Amino acid sequence: MKIQHLAIIFVVIILPISIVLSEYTSAQINTIRLQTSYTNSLTAATYDMMKSFQINTVNNRFSAISDSKIRDLQASINTFYNSMATSMATHGMTRATLQEYTPVILCSLYDGYYIYSKYNNEVTVIKNDENNTTDEVSQYGLKPYIYYSCRYVTLDSDFVVNYTLDNAITVYGKVKGDFVTKTGYLINLNTDIFSQVGMDEEILSETILTTDDGVNLLKKAYTYVVYDNDKVYYDPDESGPAGTSRFFWYRENKKNYISDQETIDYANSRLRNNQLVSESARQYYDEAVEFTNWVKDNLGDIEEKHARNADGSVLELETTLGDGVKIFRVGDQNDPMKEGSSFNEHRLAVIRNSIQTNLLAAIANYNDYSNVNYEFGLPVFTETDWDKILHNICFVSFLQGLPIGAKYYNDYVVITNDKNKEFVSEDAIYIIDGNGNYHQPGCQALLEGTLEAGSYDHLQGYSNISFVMQNLTVSEDDIHHFYLQDNTYGCYECVVNARYLYDLDDLIAGTLTPPDGHRLDQNCVNAVRKAYLTALARERYTLYKTNGYFGTN
Amino acid sequence: MGDSLTTIIAIGLAAILMFVFPLMAVSERSDDISQLTVQTATNEFVDNVRTTGKLTYEDYESFLSTINATGNSFDVEIQIQKLDDNLSVKVASAETTKIGENVYYNLYTSQIEEQLLNNQRISLKEGDLISVTVKNTNTTISQLLRNFFYQVTGNDTYQIAAQHGGIVTVNGAK
Numbered sequence: 001m002k003i004q005h006l007a008i009i010f011v012v013i014i015l016p017i018s019i020v021l022s023e024y025t026s027a028q029i030n031t032i033r034l035q036t037s038y039t040n041s042l043t044a045a046t047y048d049m050m051k052s053f054q055i056n057t058v059n060n061r062f063s064a065i066s067d068s069k070i071r072d073l074q075a076s077i078n079t080f081y082n083s084m085a086t087s088m089a090t091h092g093m094t095r096a097t098l099q100e101y102t103p104v105i106l107c108s109l110y111d112g113y114y115i116y117s118k119y120n121n122e123v124t125v126i127k128n129d130e131n132n133t134t135d136e137v138s139q140y141g142l143k144p145y146i147y148y149s150c151r152y153v154t155l156d157s158d159f160v161v162n163y164t165l166d167n168a169i170t171v172y173g174k175v176k177g178d179f180v181t182k183t184g185y186l187i188n189l190n191t192d193i194f195s196q197v198g199m200d201e202e203i204l205s206e207t208i209l210t211t212d213d214g215v216n217l218l219k220k221a222y223t224y225v226v227y228d229n230d231k232v233y234y235d236p237d238e239s240g241p242a243g244t245s246r247f248f249w250y251r252e253n254k255k256n257y258i259s260d261q262e263t264i265d266y267a268n269s270r271l272r273n274n275q276l277v278s279e280s281a282r283q284y285y286d287e288a289v290e291f292t293n294w295v296k297d298n299l300g301d302i303e304e305k306h307a308r309n310a311d312g313s314v315l316e317l318e319t320t321l322g323d324g325v326k327i328f329r330v331g332d333q334n335d336p337m338k339e340g341s342s343f344n345e346h347r348l349a350v351i352r353n354s355i356q357t358n359l360l361a362a363i364a365n366y367n368d369y370s371n372v373n374y375e376f377g378l379p380v381f382t383e384t385d386w387d388k389i390l391h392n393i394c395f396v397s398f399l400q401g402l403p404i405g406a407k408y409y410n411d412y413v414v415i416t417n418d419k420n421k422e423f424v425s426e427d428a429i430y431i432i433d434g435n436g437n438y439h440q441p442g443c444q445a446l447l448e449g450t451l452e453a454g455s456y457d458h459l460q461g462y463s464n465i466s467f468v469m470q471n472l473t474v475s476e477d478d479i480h481h482f483y484l485q486d487n488t489y490g491c492y493e494c495v496v497n498a499r500y501l502y503d504l505d506d507l508i509a510g511t512l513t514p515p516d517g518h519r520l521d522q523n524c525v526n527a528v529r530k531a532y533l534t535a536l537a538r539e540r541y542t543l544y545k546t547n548g549y550f551g552t553n
Numbered sequence: 554m555g556d557s558l559t560t561i562i563a564i565g566l567a568a569i570l571m572f573v574f575p576l577m578a579v580s581e582r583s584d585d586i587s588q589l590t591v592q593t594a595t596n597e598f599v600d601n602v603r604t605t606g607k608l609t610y611e612d613y614e615s616f617l618s619t620i621n622a623t624g625n626s627f628d629v630e631i632q633i634q635k636l637d638d639n640l641s642v643k644v645a646s647a648e649t650t651k652i653g654e655n656v657y658y659n660l661y662t663s664q665i666e667e668q669l670l671n672n673q674r675i676s677l678k679e680g681d682l683i684s685v686t687v688k689n690t691n692t693t694i695s696q697l698l699r700n701f702f703y704q705v706t707g708n709d710t711y712q713i714a715a716q717h718g719g720i721v722t723v724n725g726a727k
Contacts, residue, residue, distance in 0.1 A: 007567040011574075018578040025585045032589055036596050040719070043600060047722045388605070392723075415604060416723050419679065427724065464724075469641060481641075489639045497635050497658060498676035498725075499668065515672075 031405040038399065038409050041087040046397045046415040049080035049105075053395075057421045058468050061230075061250065065544065070114075070142060073107055077116055077142075080105065080397065098399075099140060101409075103366040103376040106359060106396040108389060110423040111164040111545065112147040113355060115362045118369040119143060138369045146358055150315065150350045152299075152306045163347045165391065165423050166540065167336040175298050183545065184291025185284065186328070186336040186343065193337075193508060197530040199282040199537060202460070203275050207486035208233070209472045211253050217472070219482060223276040226542040227266050232258065234267065234276045253472050281534045284541035292330060299328040304346060317349040337508065348390050355389065363398070374401030374408060385414045392416040393423050419464050424539040426504050430467060430495070431531050434458045436488050438467060441532040442501035443494035447512065449521030459527050461535025507532065573698060580695035587623035588713045591687055594619040595715040599685050606725020608633075608665070608675040608683075625689045625713060632718075633660040633675070634682040657682065677721045684718025 053076040062068040084102075085095040105116040118138050148163040151173075159173025159180070170183040187194065207221045222233040232247050233255070239246045240257020247267045248255040258264055270276050303325060307315040321327070327346045330336050336343045360378045367376050379398070381389070388394055394416040402409040418428045430438040431446065434457035439446045441461070449456075466484040473479050490496050506512045507529055514520050598616040602608050620627050634657035660668075660675075668675050677683070688711040692700075696712050 002563075003567050004563050007563075007570045010571050014575050014578075018575070021582055022578070025582050025589075029585060029589055032593060036592070036717075039596070039600070043603070043719070043722075047720070050722065384601075384605070413604075417679075418724055467638075483642060487642065489642060490637075495678070496637050496639065498678060500672045501676060 027405055031407060034404040035409060035411070037091075038088075038402065038404065039411055039413070041084060042397060042399050042411065042413045043415070044087060045080050045083035046395055046413045048083040049076045049395050049397070050415045050417045052076045052079040054417060054420050054468075058419070058465050059471055066145070069109075073114060073116075073142060076107075076395070077105060080395075100370065100372050101399055101401050103363045103370070103398055103400060104359065105398070106355070106394075107142075108355065108394050108396070110393065110543075111162060111168075111170075112145050112149075113358075114142045114145055115358060116140065116142050117362050117366055119365075120369075143362070146354065148347075148351045148354055150354075151308045151310065152302050153308050153312070154302070154306050163350055164545075165393075165425070167343075168540070168545070169295075170545075171295070171299070180298075182291065182294065184295075185288040185540070186292050186295060186330050187285075187288045188330055188332065188335040188337065189289065189292055190331045191335075191509075193510065194285045194288075194533060194537065196510065197526070197533050199285045199534060201277045201279050202281065202534060202538070204278045204460075204462075204538075206231070206233075206466070206484045207482060208250055208484070209253070209470075209480055209482040210250070210255050211472065211474065212255060214474065217474075217480060219486070221486065225267065225270045225276045225278045226280055227263055229542070229544045232263060232267050232276070234271065234274075236274045253474075278538065280541045281538040284537035287541075295328050296330065300326060301329075302327050307350075315353070317346075317353055319345055319349045321346060338505065351390055352386060372401045376400050379410060379412055381412075381414075388414050388416045392418055392425060393420055419468060421465060421544075424463055424536065424543055426508070426536065428464045429461045429532055429535045429539065430464050431459055431461045431528060431535070432485060432488055437491050438462075438485070438488045438495060439491045440494040440498065440501055441507055441528060442504055443491055444500050444502065444518070445491065445493040446528055447502055447507075447520055447525050448514070448518060449524040456524060456527060459531035461531045461539075463535070463539045573701075577695060577698045580693065580698060584693050584695050584712050587625060587689075587693075588715070590623050591620050591627070591713055592715040592717075595685055595687055595717045599683060599717040599719065602677070602683055603719050603721050604723065606677050606679070606721055606723040608669070608677065610669045610673045613666075613669055620687060623713070625693060626691045627713075628688050628690045629662065630686045630688075631662050631665050632682075632684050633665060633677065634658070635660065636678070636680040636682075638680075676725045678724045679721060681721040682718065683721060685716065687713075687715045689713040 053072055056072040056075055057069075060068060060072065081095050081098060084098050085093065088098060103117065107114040107116065118140050120138050149160050150163070151158070151160045156177050157173070157175050159171055159175050162170040162172075167186045168183065169186060170181075172181040173179070203223055204225070205221050205223045207219060209217055209219045211217050222235060224231045224233045226232070230249055233250060235246050235248055235255065235257075238255075240248065240255070240259075244257035244259045245264045245267070247258045247264060249258060250256070258267075267276065270279065303323065304317065304321045304327065305314070305323065307317070309315050321342050325342050326334075327343055330341075330343060334341045334343055338344070356378075363376050363378045370376060377400075389396065394414055396412055396414045398412045400408070400410045418425045427440070429441060431441055431443075432438045433446070433451060433455040435452065435455050437451075437455070445451050446455075462485055467488065467490070469481050469483060471479055471481060493499060494501060500515070502512050507525075510525075510529060512520055512525060594616060598612065601612060617627075617629065620629075637656040637658065640656050665675060690711075693712050696710070
């Protein structure tokens with residue numbers, strides 16, 4: 001056989017193999033490309049959803065109250081689908097099509113979470129509203145709120161503990177024979193960081209933009225205290241109509257002068273030299289001490305083996321603390337404000353277990369309602385994603401079953417956020433210095449004493465939403481912006497350009513160590529630590545808790 | 554004379570068909586697969602930074618080792634744009650949510666690498682932007698073979714390239 005013939009045979013064999021291989025690889029590349037584009041759309045849409053929640057809650061004075069929160073969440077979910085539909089329009093996807101492929105959306109909040117999914121409407125009475133559907137028709141919506149809760153049963157106790165993203169818990173049920181309902185913060189009383197720095201009274205002030213007549217605008221700073229989950233401002237110059245006081249609530253862009261005697265009495269008791277003085281930080285501490293002592297006395301013997309499922313069977317958690325570890329016996333070895341303590345390990349395991357079980361069921365149930373030829377299932381979250389979910393407010397969106405060439409698309413996106421009224425995380429506090437600049441508490445310049453003169457004259461911490469732009473809408477074309485902390489600028493060392501930040505856990509514990517070549521200024525550290533812990537205590541204390549039972553029982 | 558010439562041409566053709574052609578085809582596929590790996594790794598790396606708000610030395614190293622495992626050498630360019638929130642406080646009309654009304658401070662690859670070496674991490678905040686571009690710097694076998702037949706000139710003669718970027722969605726202070 002001639003060599004030319006051999007060559008031809010070789011080419012005849014190799015050519016189809018090569019073409020098929022090349023087709024296969026390019027199909028794979030296209031699949032990845034499509035997958036990336038879907039993931040990008042999903043990430044963008046979930047972020048838009050979070051952004052919408054942030055904007056709505058920051059500008060909504062009642063955002064923490066559950067009805068209002070549901071409305072904000074529904075608006076956020078609407079944003080999510082709008083954003084998805086816009087970015088996926090080039091792939092021929094509409095909102096209705098996309099909804100079919102998103103089995104659930106998880107909205108995890110401060111003390112529990114909502115799952116948005118399809119369910120059967122079991123309503124028997126049909127109202128005449130246009131959105132109401134008839135009985136037994138499946139529809140998309142938020143399922144009932146699920147608390148991060150766990151039931152514990154011992155010989156003389158049978159109670160439920162509702163956990164939150166921080167050290168606050170609510171206990172209700174039979175504890176040592178008595179029925180109780182209590183909410184409070186657990187703190188370490190052995191090494192008491194709050195009494196180390198001293199929780200003082202403080203003067204808090206905020207700038208608000210008001211328009212009492214709907215035409216003229218007034219921007220002014222007022223001192224305030226929080227009473228009954230609402231900010232009560234003091235107006236030294238004006239007072240409202242007869243029968244009201246100089247104290248007012250900020251409602252619908254107006255100063256709503258207060259006539260409620262109970263609120264006036266409280267506000268009067270907090271008035272010093274024409275300024276309102278807040279005692280929230282001290283109240284946080286006092287109540288935390290009382291609550292922690294109660295928990296120690298009454299729940300001190302609770303261990304993981306006492307945890308039960310709703311049906312009474314023993315609850316199996318992913319991380320086990322082992323026998324003999326007392327969850328609620330807090331102290332140096334079990335500091336509720338530190339990562340890795342038994343209390344926190346158990347709390348995270350309970351939250352994780354609750355979310356996992358309910359998501360699994362929700363996604364599996366979605367198969368009953370879905371018309372898509374795909375078996376929906378809960379993907380395995382990575383540890384990094386669990387870390388995000390368990391430590392902050394977050395939205396998790398799932399997109400499954402879209403055909404993308406060689407396979408089906410199946411991915412999820414976790415977007416967290418710390419700028420909202422839901423939860424005050426440890427890094428959600430900024431410190432304003434004497435020169436009107438605000439800093440992260442771990443700011444190198446702030447802690448090492450290298451800021452310009454006058455900066456340390458007065459340090460005051462506020463929650464980070466005080467530095468977010470607020471809107472006042474007079475009419476559709478007439479929107480005004482203002483900041484609660486007006487004329488304060490983000491430090492270029494830490495807020496704008498976060499170069500190096502000291503660890504917040506070390507700042508809280510008072511055990512900061514500088515990196516090589518740096519030196520801490522102990523006076524500055526003490527002042528910052530005090531301002532930070534006071535602000536953290538105050539902001540957490542004044543946070544509206546849907547499920548809180550402070551001061552009762 | 555005529556026969557020998559035909560034989561020489563035939564041997565030449567056969568060599569090209571039997572060695573160079575399959576080698577080219579295989580090396581092209583190999584580059585495609587490298588492209589796939591690099592694109593996926595870049596997306597994962599950037600999305601991780603965007604959703605955690607921090608860029609750590611460890612993540613950066615592992616990203617570099619993933620892309621270098623394709624057997625090529627790469628030029629990685631990272632650009633971080635830090636948003637200056639203060640503008641909207643100073644200027645009443647400026648709004649940070651509007652495109653074109655923001656001021657960003659840029660950090661480029663060498664500055665980022667220096668900060669990562671010194672501090673092990675770079676914290677980003679909500680609203681910052683990050684973009685990563687990866688291009689190969691070596692000549693891959695398929696490029697070598699291609700250059701044998703036809704020369705591609707110019708600076709950007711890379712074969713494997715990936716790019717991804719986006720807005721940071723969370724404050725990574727902690």
